Amino acid sequence: MFNFKITHTHENARCGELVCPHGTIQTPNFIFCATKGAIKGLLPSQMKTEGTQFILSNTYHLMLNPGADHIEKMGGLHKFMGWDGPLLTDSGGFQIFSLGHGSVASEIKGRRDTKRPQTLLKITEEGAKFKSYVDGSLHFLTPEKSMEVQRKLGVDFAVMLDECTPFHVDKSYTAASMRMSHRWGQRSLAEFKRHDNGKQKVYGIVQGGIYPDLRIESCEFVNDHDFFGIAVGGSLGQSKGQMHDVVGVAMATLRRDRPVHLLGIGGTSDIFNGVRYGIDTFDCVHPTRLARHGGALVKAKHNTSSTREHLNLNNAINKESTDPIEPDCTCHTCTHFSKGYIHYLLKAKELLALQLLTIHNVSFMNRLMADVRRSIQTGTLDAVEKEWTQS
Numbered sequence: 001m002f003n004f005k006i007t008h009t010h011e012n013a014r015c016g017e018l019v020c021p022h023g024t025i026q027t028p029n030f031i032f033c034a035t036k037g038a039i040k041g042l043l044p045s046q047m048k049t050e051g052t053q054f055i056l057s058n059t060y061h062l063m064l065n066p067g068a069d070h071i072e073k074m075g076g077l078h079k080f081m082g083w084d085g086p087l088l089t090d091s092g093g094f095q096i097f098s099l100g101h102g103s104v105a106s107e108i109k110g111r112r113d114t115k116r117p118q119t120l121l122k123i124t125e126e127g128a129k130f131k132s133y134v135d136g137s138l139h140f141l142t143p144e145k146s147m148e149v150q151r152k153l154g155v156d157f158a159v160m161l162d163e164c165t166p167f168h169v170d171k172s173y174t175a176a177s178m179r180m181s182h183r184w185g186q187r188s189l190a191e192f193k194r195h196d197n198g199k200q201k202v203y204g205i206v207q208g209g210i211y212p213d214l215r216i217e218s219c220e221f222v223n224d225h226d227f228f229g230i231a232v233g234g235s236l237g238q239s240k241g242q243m244h245d246v247v248g249v250a251m252a253t254l255r256r257d258r259p260v261h262l263l264g265i266g267g268t269s270d271i272f273n274g275v276r277y278g279i280d281t282f283d284c285v286h287p288t289r290l291a292r293h294g295g296a297l298v299k300a301k302h303n304t305s306s307t308r309e310h311l312n313l314n315n316a317i318n319k320e321s322t323d324p325i326e327p328d329c330t331c332h333t334c335t336h337f338s339k340g341y342i343h344y345l346l347k348a349k350e351l352l353a354l355q356l357l358t359i360h361n362v363s364f365m366n367r368l369m370a371d372v373r374r375s376i377q378t379g380t381l382d383a384v385e386k387e388w389t390q391s
Contacts, residue, residue, distance in 0.1 A: 002201050002228065004259045010376045012251070012278045018259050020156040021199055022078065022086045023053065027259065028275050028372050030266065030365045031056045031088060031283035036065075037081045040288055041351075041358045044083045050331055050359060051366035053085060056283050059149050059159075060092035060141070065134045068152040076154030088157040091146045091188075093181075093205070094164045094233075094264070123163060125180060143187035147202075151195055159231060160188035162205045167235040174209040178234075181207050182221045189225060201228035203261060210237050212249045219253035230254055232279075233263040244273050251277035268297075268309050268368060272385045275372055287365050291357035294346050296325045297364040300391040311339075313357065318343040331363030332356075 001021050008015040018025040032039060032047065035058045039047055047055070057077060062068065074080045078087060119131040127142030143161040150158035162181035165174050185204055192202050204227035208214030222230050232250050236243040247262065254260060259280045265271070266284025274282060287297060294314040302325075303311055311318075311325065321343070324334035333342075333356040345353030368388060375384035 001198060004229070004257075006256075008377045010379050010381055011276070013275050013376045013381055014278055014280070015373050015376045016259070016280060018086075018280070020086050020201070022084060022156055025053050025086050025281070026373060027280040028271075028369055028376075029054055029281050030271070030369050031261075031281055032288065032362065032365070033058075033283060033285045034081065034083070035285070036061045037071075037077060039358070039362075040292065041355045042362065044081070046359060047083075047362060048085070050363040051370065052362060053366075054088070054281065055083060055085070056088045056090065057081075057153070057155070058092070058095070059089045059146060059153070060095035062089070062153060063092070063141075063149045064132045064139070068149040072152040072154070078154060086157070087155045088203075089150050089153055089155045089159065090263075091150070091159040091161040091205075092141050093146075093159075093162040098164075125183070127161075127184075128163075143184040144191040147188050147191040147195075151192075151200065155200065157201055157203060157229065158192070159203045160185040160205055160227070162207060162233065165207055165209050165234050167209070167238065169209075171209075171211055171214070174207075174211060175214055178207040178209075178214055178218055181205065182218070185221070185225065185227075189227070203227055203229040203231045205231045205233045205263075206250050206254070207234040209235050210242060210246055212246075215246060215249045216253050219250055223253075223255045227258070229259040229261060231261040231263050236265075240270065243270070247274060247277055247279070251279070266365070269389050271368065271372070272381075272389065275376075276381070287361040288358050291361045292354050294353070294357065295361075296342075296357055297361045298326055299388050302326050304391050313339060313342045313353075314346050315343075325360050326364075329360065329363065329367070331360050333360040333363075 003019040006014050006016045016027040018027055031054045034055045037057050071077055071080050119133055121129045127140055129140050146161040161184045163177050165177045204222040206218045206222055208218040236246045261281045262274050262279045264284055265282050266286045271282055290310055294312055295310040296313055297310050318339040321339040323339055325339055326334055337356055342353055342356055371384050375381040
């Protein structure tokens with residue numbers, strides 16, 4: 001029912017098949033974030049039409065609203081949200097981090113949102129105590145509770161509970177947090193095994209911040225425990241270069257017979273870098289969130305006026321354009337609508353604009369990953385990376 005096998009390799013990059021009860025994922029692949037049990041703006045059928053194989057939902061949000069018991073009564077998360085493909089939930093650990101410290105980007109850039117309500121009350125060896133952002137009720141998230149919630153949701157892949165270590169803390173805090181996450185991982189595994197019905201598998205998480213020796217220690221912990229898959233998480237650094245170094249250290253240490261997921265990374269250049277290290281899956285809110293702000297992902301050659309990996313369709317330069325977002329894109333948006341029309345919709349605040357951009361960005365990521373897989377199979381990864389990232 002569950003299996004992972006490598007089918008092709010090119011240096012450290014690899015193609016494979018990740019099999020679960022709801023289907024087979026061709027790897028490398030991108031996991032789209034349906035945080036609250038929905039891809040904002042698109043139907044599950046539209047996700048499938050644009051080539052999506054795998055999505056992710058959030059344990060923390062779903063346990064607060066509508067609640068794991070309710071979703072279980074409704075037949076599980078797959079049935080509840082109308083998605084019949086592979087589904088993963090994260091553990092809630094990242095939300096523990098963001099409740100207490102704000103977003104990774106804000107923290108790294110020195111921004112602390114003092115107006116944002118701090119709902120995290122306390123993190124202890126037992127777990128995290130916090131207030132619900134929904135109704136102010138008190139909750140205590142433990143490794144056991146996280147696994148219970150994910151079991152009730154009925155997803156294919158669950159993730160151990162961890163504390164996502166803040167970037168700004170020192171090495172001693174990072175080490176202590178990492179080792180507590182390891183103990184939480186052991187408790188997560190024990191709870192999973194107590195109720196294992198063969199319908200779900202668990203990923204372990206590599207922590208250790210930006211410190212190579214801690215990353216190696218965390219990799220060895222995950223290697224030595226009975227996790228089905230491995231997720232590389234936590235603070236990956238202050239720059240792309242630092243992030244690539246951290247990922248490189250982890251991938252040099254991790255065992256190669258398990259699927260490896262890189263948490264929260266979705267930039268085009270970052271995906272190529274991760275693939276070259278042997279990463280199998282990626283997730284990030286960026287493609288769909290960018291669409292809701294008027295951004296369209298494009299190859300570098302289609303955005304010669306900027307070094308960024310997207311076009312801003314809000315900009316007036318698009319007003320009279322009769323061209324599609326990308327001339328070589330076959331998504332529904334690019335085959336039916338112009339940049340000028342989408343610009344008009346954005347200015348008119350029509351919801352259709354956000355849907356059209358989300359369709360394109362989902363298609364973009366799926367086309368990217370399909371090209372990556374083909375390039376590994378044919379030994380043309382260098383040429384394909386140049387096609388996607390160079391103007």
